Amino acid sequence: MVRRPPPIEGAELMQYLRSLVYVIQVYLAMAVLGISFTPWAILSKRGALVACKLYARYALWSARWMIGLKSEVRGTVPTGEVMIAAKHQSFFDILVIFKALPHPKFIMKRELLWTPFIGLYAKRLGCIPVDRGKRGGAIARMVKDVAAEFDEPGQLVIYPQGTRVAPGDYKPYKVGPAVLYEGTGYPCVPVATNVGLFWPRTGILRKPGTGVVEFLDTIGPGTERAEFMARLEEAIETRSDDLMREAQGG
Template sequence: MADRIRTLLFSIVFYGLSVPIVLAAPIAALLGTSAIRRYSMAWAGLGLALAHQILGIRVAVEGQQADGPALYAVKHQSMFETLAIATMLDAPAIVMKQELARIPIWGWVARRYGVIVIDRAGSAKALRAMMQEARTAVAEGRSVVIFPEGTRVAPGETPPLRSGFAGLYRAIHLPVVPVACETGRVWPRNGPKRPGVVTFRFGEAIPARLPRDAIEAEVHRGINAFEPGLPGPV
């Protein structure tokens, strides 16, 4: 019962505040790329603060970020890690589904922020556009974040990586840092959220230009470091 009350209270406060924040985002976007990035990080920080204060969710970090821009491949179990990883990496370029980029006004704001849009249909034109957006982010000195499994999964699920990851890795020539997390344990897709410590484990940086089979195997192991039954690093 306590978890349900906390979850309801969080939803009322967070989404109640998010509505005017999102509605005002186009104004921040008109002020420029830097302004909308700072604005977005403030909103993400608000979400994390409320999750800590209301839901009792705390963050622990293991490992280290890369020295300089990198491609961060992150396990995706909930909305929580999208907020957390954005603040940890200070407004990285995030790979986003094309369906989200098509939302009126919001999609324009997201592009103004500097997301990288991926088309799951995989047309050649869309793939070239994604690669160009990624190279632009790298040229700005920004890190890139991708959720390589393509969608949220429940704890214990370890689907294969989507093909878009390998294409992005090949295009931008950055080292890859796999990030494992266990957010689904406290932030399930259905049901009340629960208090607890969420650990983000940054793996060792994997060099660029590895063969596709090798990089996908390394990243799959790295992002699933908390999942039982998978072999450890070799």
């Protein structure tokens, strides 16, 4: 016997419709801005940065009034050369982090280079593509690419779990952040979030509330690998759990 999902009723249906309209228009805005800024982005990296900052601001602003989803940044936002190791729950935390940092450069899946607009702008911003699943070779190439790219100051953003993780789920932390931490000599700023409660990793429905991204205490250079990974995971997971409990009134 096939079970049918429960019907969407009342307020939830209205929120779903608002979410659908929001999703459509925010991707249309990506296309419009992507096309409009392409000549400047090709000629200047600054053009790419301005376009992406404008898009992040617009996406967050429109989320606030269209679906009731606000964003909040806590902690001290780093401005120098650092590595950001961030909890990743949905596209919303990317938007919040990108808007907050002066010059973010993301470690990203290589497949995204072929995504319309995202690929071009990621290249111009200095994002570092990696081949998932190739492990040792991918990590070695990532370190080399980071060294080659960072001729300009910026904040290197990496997701320690390697993918979006829904609230309540767990995926092990990967070794990539430790390798970059050792190879670059940058301090590391862990980042916690609760945004997955409101903007899930899949689906259309977005919920009203306040999605928080919090920059935590810096882990200075020189920490031994095992200790670094333990401190990183404990800081991110503990604070992310706190933020989710706070959002749920716990």
